[in-house]
Amino acid sequence: MxxxxxxxxxxxxxxxxxxxxxxxxxxxxxxxxxxxxxxxxxxxxxxxxxxxxxxxxxxxxxxxxxxxxxxxxxxxxxxxxxxxxxxxxxxxxxxxxxxxxxxxxxxxxxxxxxxxxxxxxxxxxxxxxxxxTYEGRYVSGVAAGMATKTNTIGYIASFPIPEVIRDINSVYLGAKSVNPDIKLKIVWVNTWYDPGKESDAANALIDQGVDIMIQHTDSPAPLIAAEKRGVMGIGQASDMSGFAPKAHMFSVRDVxxxxxxxxxxxxxxxxxxxxxxxxxxxxDILQIASVNPDLPADIKEAITATHAKIKSGEFHPFTGPMKDNSGKEVIAAGHTLTDTELAGVNWYVEGIDAKIPN
Incomplete structure (x- = not known):
């Protein structure tokens, strides 16, 4: 046994x-x-x-x-x-x-x-x-263009690569579509994640009259700075609403x-x-998250409607005709940039008063 x-x-x-x-x-x-x-x-x-x-x-x-x-x-x-x-x-x-x-x-x-x-x-x-990400940036631009009181929105940029340049353009195009007087100010921080640098960049932009903050960096520091200074901002990559509940308009979340x-x-x-x-x-691998319930009704409606048009394919932010900020045609009338073309964007759209760093 x-x-x-x-x-x-x-x-x-x-x-x-x-x-x-x-x-x-x-x-x-x-x-x-x-x-x-x-x-x-x-x-x-x-x-x-x-x-x-x-x-x-x-x-x-x-x-x-x-x-x-x-x-x-x-x-x-x-x-x-x-x-x-x-x-x-x-x-x-x-x-x-x-x-x-x-x-x-x-x-x-x-x-x-x-x-x-x-x-x-x-x-x-x-x-x-x-x-x-340019889809979320366009929605961000529309909301920012409607919400700004100074007609000046800020963009904290990481590195001058096609993804970031493309998204800067998309923010401006979205804002310009609802606000012909819009100005976009850009600060390059040359980092993906550095809360100190990001916070300094946010404050520098606010000192220049920016009242809506958009970022292409990864910490919630710009939103926290925005809340301290009484301006608004949009979260990057994840739902950042908990870090600045008053300043946070919404986040564009990566899934x-x-x-x-x-x-x-x-x-x-x-x-x-x-x-x-x-x-x-x-x-739904890119999502709009935690729209601030205190936003004006017309802005919330615009966020929903713009998201829906892009999601359905009814609208694409990079459809011509379109010129760069030197006046050169970069997208012909009726043409929508292909993914390959989107991956190589190295120009600012007409209206952005800035130069791309080397």
Missing amino acids: KLNRWMSAAALSITTLLSSAVLAEEQMKVGFVYVGPVGDHGWSYEHDQGRQEMEKHFGEKVSTTYVESVPEGADAERVITQLAKSGHDVIFTTSFGYMNPTLKAAKRFPKVKFEHATGYKRSKNVSNYALR WAPHYIRTVQEVMDGTWKSEDYWGGFAD
Whole structure:
């Protein structure tokens, strides 16, 4: 009897070990590289929310790793390479400056699938994924153009890359559509996340007469500064309403989980392929969050109506004719920029009184 019990226990132990081995062999390892801390309450925070949702969706089929606050450049290449070396099947690199480091790592690890956010270079095992953030920026511009009392809105810009330049244009186009007297002031901070710099930039803009703050940086510092100074602002990447409830008009929220779930499932199924993916209002991967109930009714209606027109495809912010701020035609009449063209925008639209930094 004792022997039988021992044999049963041994058999159970062997079965458990085999099951664990099979699980370990079948479990997919997914890596993430973030440019900011997961607690930035903006871009990296929402990517990590997407990672967590994806992990919950797949349960024990997936294990995830993330590395936060990774500088763009050589440090990024080392981190991406280490993730590839340590057996990760899919690696998501979540900032524009990770583009070339991702491509270099992908060349060394051809069996690993890489997904790079906001870039434009692909290879056999590298895909790009991006949000149509310009859609949210256009709605932001409409709301800002209606709400401003000084006819001056501010934009805190991170780096002069196509995504940021495109979004600056979209804000101005939205504001101009409802306010012919609008002026847009831009401050470049050359960082994605630095609450001190972001706060200083916000205050500098307010000192220049800005009364609506829009940001392309990842901390809630500009909104907090806006609340302290009695002006309004719009949240970036995540719902920032809790940080400045009076100043907060609404946030444009990034929702990454659907893309992460879809991508990992495709790798599991063997159907993954290198491609460019753009998500926006149409598939709810970009959302309007927490519209301030105290906004005037006409502004709330305009936010809803503009969102609906863009989501349905009735309206696209970058449809010609359109000129740049030197007077050169950049979009012909009747033409809507393709995704490839949107990824290469390097001009300011007519009416923006500024130069793009080198």
